[in-house]
Every structure is written in structure tokens, then in C-alpha cells.
Amino acid sequence: MDLKGKRVLVIGERDGVNGPAIEACVKSAGAQVLYAETLCFV
Amino acid sequence: MTRFPAITAVANVLAHAPGLVRYGSKPLRDLAADPGAWQGALTARLRSYDAAVAYPPNQAFIGNRDPETLRELPRPWFTAPDLGASSDGAFGDLIDETELLGLLKLCDRARLVQMDAVTLGAAGVGLARRGLVTPDEMTRLVPAADAAIRTPIASGDAIPLWLGGEVRGSIARGHEEDEALTANVLLENLAAKSTGVLALRRLLRQVEHRLAPDQIEFVLAGSEEAVGDRYQRGGGNLAKAIAESAGVGRATGFDVKSFCASTLYGVFNAAALVQAGIFSRVGVVAGGSLAKLGMKYRAHVAKEMPILEDVLAGIAILVERGSDAGPCIRLDTLGMHTVAAGSSQQAVVEALVMAPLAKAGYRLRDVDRYATEMHNPEVTEPAGSGDVPTGNYRLIAALGAMRGEIARDAIAAFISAHGLPGYAPTQGHIASAVCYLAHALRAMRSGKMKRALFMAKGSLFLGRMTEAADGVSFLLEA
Numbered sequence: 450m451d452l453k454g455k456r457v458l459v460i461g462e463r464d465g466v467n468g469p470a471i472e473a474c475v476k477s478a479g480a481q482v483l484y485a486e487t488l489c490f491v
Numbered sequence: 492m493t494r495f496p497a498i499t500a501v502a503n504v505l506a507h508a509p510g511l512v513r514y515g516s517k518p519l520r521d522l523a524a525d526p527g528a529w530q531g532a533l534t535a536r537l538r539s540y541d542a543a544v545a546y547p548p549n550q551a552f553i554g555n556r557d558p559e560t561l562r563e564l565p566r567p568w569f570t571a572p573d574l575g576a577s578s579d580g581a582f583g584d585l586i587d588e589t590e591l592l593g594l595l596k597l598c599d600r601a602r603l604v605q606m607d608a609v610t611l612g613a614a615g616v617g618l619a620r621r622g623l624v625t626p627d628e629m630t631r632l633v634p635a636a637d638a639a640i641r642t643p644i645a646s647g648d649a650i651p652l653w654l655g656g657e658v659r660g661s662i663a664r665g666h667e668e669d670e671a672l673t674a675n676v677l678l679e680n681l682a683a684k685s686t687g688v689l690a691l692r693r694l695l696r697q698v699e700h701r702l703a704p705d706q707i708e709f710v711l712a713g714s715e716e717a718v719g720d721r722y723q724r725g726g727g728n729l730a731k732a733i734a735e736s737a738g739v740g741r742a743t744g745f746d747v748k749s750f751c752a753s754t755l756y757g758v759f760n761a762a763a764l765v766q767a768g769i770f771s772r773v774g775v776v777a778g779g780s781l782a783k784l785g786m787k788y789r790a791h792v793a794k795e796m797p798i799l800e801d802v803l804a805g806i807a808i809l810v811e812r813g814s815d816a817g818p819c820i821r822l823d824t825l826g827m828h829t830v831a832a833g834s835s836q837q838a839v840v841e842a843l844v845m846a847p848l849a850k851a852g853y854r855l856r857d858v859d860r861y862a863t864e865m866h867n868p869e870v871t872e873p874a875g876s877g878d879v880p881t882g883n884y885r886l887i888a889a890l891g892a893m894r895g896e897i898a899r900d901a902i903a904a905f906i907s908a909h910g911l912p913g914y915a916p917t918q919g920h921i922a923s924a925v926c927y928l929a930h931a932l933r934a935m936r937s938g939k940m941k942r943a944l945f946m947a948k949g950s951l952f953l954g955r956m957t958e959a960a961d962g963v964s965f966l967l968e969a
Contacts, residue, residue, distance in 0.1 A: 463950050463960055464864060464882050469834045487958070489950035490876035491751075491866045491917050 453479035461487045494813035496765040501929035502694035504583035504805040506591040509537040510653035515784030532792045540587045545572035548867045548914040553580025561912045582929040583693045590617040594685040598736045606660035608634035650674040669721040679781045683714040687778030690805035691737035708770040710734040710744030713754030713777040750949035751919035761810040762820040771812045779803025790874035799870045804918040818935045818969045824850040826964030840890045843946040843964040855891045860943045862927035865915040884910040923947040935969035
């Protein structure tokens with residue numbers, strides 16, 4: 450998937466891949482992060 | 492090696508609370524929004540007490556089976572009840588809801604709980620039979636007439652306490668305007684206090700042959716509730732309130748807060764107080780989270796399974812000056828997820844697993860068991876939340892593979908040998924590693940285990956003050 454120039458909403462998970470980690474990845478791929486949050490499912 | 496403070500006793504307790512599930516955060520919000528849509532399904536899917544006792548993960552929690560044995564059972568586990576299961580566990584009791592209501596009344600020092608005589612009488616008999624109360628302290632409780640229970644409910648000053656579909660009591664608000672003292676908030680706080688008292692009293696029973704309650708000098712509490720008022724929401728010190736109601740009269744204490752990591756923080760801080768010579772005996776206690784009852788009930792209803800989040804948990808841990816009596820907490824190799832560590836999963840596992848092992852001079856396979864977020868997957872998977880402990884074990888093993896300690900094709904075998912199936916109710920600060928302390932203590936005392944690592948995570952970001960998570964870990968060594 451080409452993320453360059455795309456606007457992204459990030460929802461991460463504490464025990465999986467968290468929000469800041471996803472945000473760093475998609476930013477490095479050229480995306481604009483509009484919103485990022487980490488959830489805890491327990 | 493320095494002899495560090497020892498864990499000498501642990502109590503794991505459960506309280507069946509189907510009548511309180513409606514006051515869990517998720518059911519409460521759903522029922523307020525659309526009672527007709529959820530009331531029937533919620534009631535129909537609640538389990539009986541016998542089913543909760545016979546549920547194999549609950550039997551593992553109170554110590555009547557080792558968690559590892561759950562792997563041998565067919566899934567779902569609620570279709571494989573433990574025949575002849577007892578509510579009297581090796582580590583603690585699984586009390587019924589009558590006993591829980593009696594305990595709420597016993598622990599209510601603000602006289603906000605009203606309860607009928609039949610319920611109080613039956614609770615007193617049950618709790619006394621378990622050796623958790625004296626008959627005298629229960630008979631001193633004053634029962635309420637029907638009007639005293641129902642009138643404040645009708646006026647909106649109190650909320651009902653249910654038992655088997657009937658209103659048997661009520662709990663009133665503590666102030667007319669204070670949002671920190673509504674009846675619902677106070678019920679959460681009192682449920683945490685009462686199950687903490689249940690755990691601490693059970694722990695005292697375990698050690699009564701050698702210790703009197705007043706020989707515990709300090710108490711730390713890891714419960715999740717924000718006990719306080721409008722000027723000090725979360726003001727705290729449930730620790731002292733629990734100590735008071737458990738008869739630990741010569742102690743004071745304080746609360747430790749870090750979301751689900753609180754109780755594990757409490758354990759090593761207790762060890763630090765003992766190691767420093769300030770106290771020789773410290774109790775760590777945590778009561779259950781009412782807010783998390785029925786947290787994933789919608790998924791359970793949709794899958795036509797029982798609502799499994801119907802129990803409150805409690806735990807009490809005794810930390811004493813190092814002796815040959817118990818495995819010790821390696822204070823020289825604590826794992827800390829520092830601010831600078833960053834939030835990637837790799838950084839978390841480095842901080843909580845690899846760093847303490849490196850300090851101790853161990854490799855991954857030198858640790859017999861890793862206790863992490865021990866949530867029962869049967870609760871979480873139907874809601875799409877996955878198998879949380881297995882996810883954490885995969886992260887540990889994957890990092891081990893990256894470091895060349897584990898072959899990639901040996902990851903599953905590593906998890907099987909050094910991990911555990913999840914068995915704890917989703918009661919965050921108790922499911923988060925500490926619920927395995929009792930099992931580890933038993934295994935180390937019988938010579939079956941040398942070393943276990945306990946790691947807990949706290950979801951600080953949920954409080955909106957940071958994007959960071961937190962975590963802490965320690966090695967327990969025979």
C-alpha cells in the first residue's frame with residue numbers, strides 16, 4: 450500500500466502494536482496522521 | 492548473593508457478583524441508554540454460582556488446579572466444568588453473592604448500605620463457616636426493614652443491591668451534589684474495599700499458626716478505584732481502610748497507582764521497605780474492579796455464551812524479611828519501563844524482560860515461567876481482543892529470536908514451556924502478573940520451580956495525561 454500523501458487515523462493496541470509505533474511507521478511512509486490513539490482491551 | 496525479602500504467603504480470592512454486573516461500566520451505560528435492548532439478554536446470560544465455581548479458570552485462580560492444566564481441557568472451558576469443584580481453594584475462597592453482600596455491609600463504615608435480615612443472616616453463616624468473620628461481628632450488623640431499603644431507592648437517593656433477581660438491599664449516595672460520592676461510585680469503592688478485606692482476611696488465616704494480624708506493620712494497596720471526594724478525587728488510602736476492616740490494627744499504609752501495574756509496584760515497594768529495614772513485614776492487597784464486570788458482555792451475549800465477567804477478584808501478598816521460608820524478590824534486577832525507553836513493543840520487552848535478565852546474568856530459558864497479563868482468552872477473544880497472554884509471550888519469544896537465544900521455529904515450544912494459558916478474570920491490576928504469585932510460591936516451595944519473572948503493564952494513556960504506557964517487572968527466585 451502506498452501511504453504517501455494519505456491522511457491516516459491511527460488506532461493502536463497496548464498488547465499489540467501501539468499508536469505511537471503505527472504513527473511512526475506511517476509517517477515514515479509519507480502519510481499525514483490526523484489522529485492517533487492507543488487502546489487497552491483489558 | 493544477598494538474601495532479599497521473601498514472599499511468604501499469597502491469597503487469591505473471588506466473589507461471584509452476577510447482581511452487580513449491571514453496575515459494571517459497560518452494562519451501566521448500555522442500560523441507561525436503552526434498557527429494553529439489553530436488560531433481558533444481560534439477565535438471561537448470567538451464570539449460576541455453581542457454574543462459576545466449576546469454571547476451570549476460576550479453579551485455577553483460587554489454586555485448585557495449575558493454570559498449565561487448562562491446556563488439556565477442551566474449549567470452550569465453560570463447557571468443561573470441574574466436577575466436584577470446591578469454592579474453598581488452596582489459595583482462597585470463591586464466595587457466593589450472599590456472602591459478598593454481607594461483606595459489603597460489614598465493610599461499610601459510613602452506614603450507607605441497608606440490607607435485609609435474611610441476607611445478612613445467610614451471609615454471616617457462610618462467611619463464618621469459611622473462617623473469614625466471627626459470628627459476633629456479623630450479628631452486630633443491624634438489618635434494615637423493607638421500607639428503609641426501598642424508600643431511598645424510590646427517591647433516587649440510593650441504588651438497589653440485587654440477589655437472585657430480588658432487591659435485598661441498597662447503597663445510598665454520600666453527598667447530594669458530589670460526583671465523587673454518588674451511590675454508583677461508592678459501590679465501586681466499597682466492592683474494591685470488601686474484596687480486598689476478603690483477600691487480606693484469607694491471608695491472615697493462612698498464617699494464623701505463626702502470625703497475629705497486628706504483626707503486619709504496613710499495608711500497600713494496588714486497587715484501581717479513585718476513592719475520594721469532590722476536592723480530592725482519588726485521594727485514596729484504601730490500604731488503611733482495608734487494614735482496619737481486616738483487623739490489621741497496628742499498621743497504616745497507602746495506595747500505589749499505576750493502572751494495572753499498581754499491584755506489582757506494590758509488591759516490590761513492600762520488598763524495598765523491608766529491605767531498607769523500615770518494616771519487617773508488609774502486606775500488599777488489592778480488591779476487585781466492579782467497573783470491569785460485564786466489560787465484554789455484549790460479545791458474550793452475541794456468541795450465546797455465559798457472561799464470564801461475573802466475578803470480582805482480590806489478592807493479598809505477605810512480604811517478609813528474607814528467610815528460608817519463601818522465594819525472594821530480586822530487588823537488584825528490577826525491570827522498569829522508563830520514560831526514555833520509548834513505547835515500541837521491542838522497547839517494552841527490552842526494559843521488562845531482557846534488562847532484568849541481563850542484570851541477573853540469565854538468559855530467557857533460565858526463567859521457568861513468565862507471568863504477564865494473565866487475562867482469560869475465553870473472555871477476550873469473543874470480543875475481538877485476542878489472546879492477551881499469548882500475544883505477550885510471542886513478543887518475548889520474538890525478541891529472543893532476534894537476539895539469537897531462540898530459533899525461529901522454536902518460538903511455539905518456548906511459549907509452551909515457559910508461558911501459561913490465561914486464566915484470570917479481566918480484573919486488570921490482579922490479572923496483571925500478580926495472580927501467578929501464589930502458584931509460583933507453591934511450585935517453588937515444592938521444588939518444582941526455581942525462578943519466575945513477573946511483568947505488569949499500566950495503560951497510563953487511558954487517563955489522557957500522557958501517550959505513554961508503563962511497566963514494571965521483577966524476578967522471584969527460590
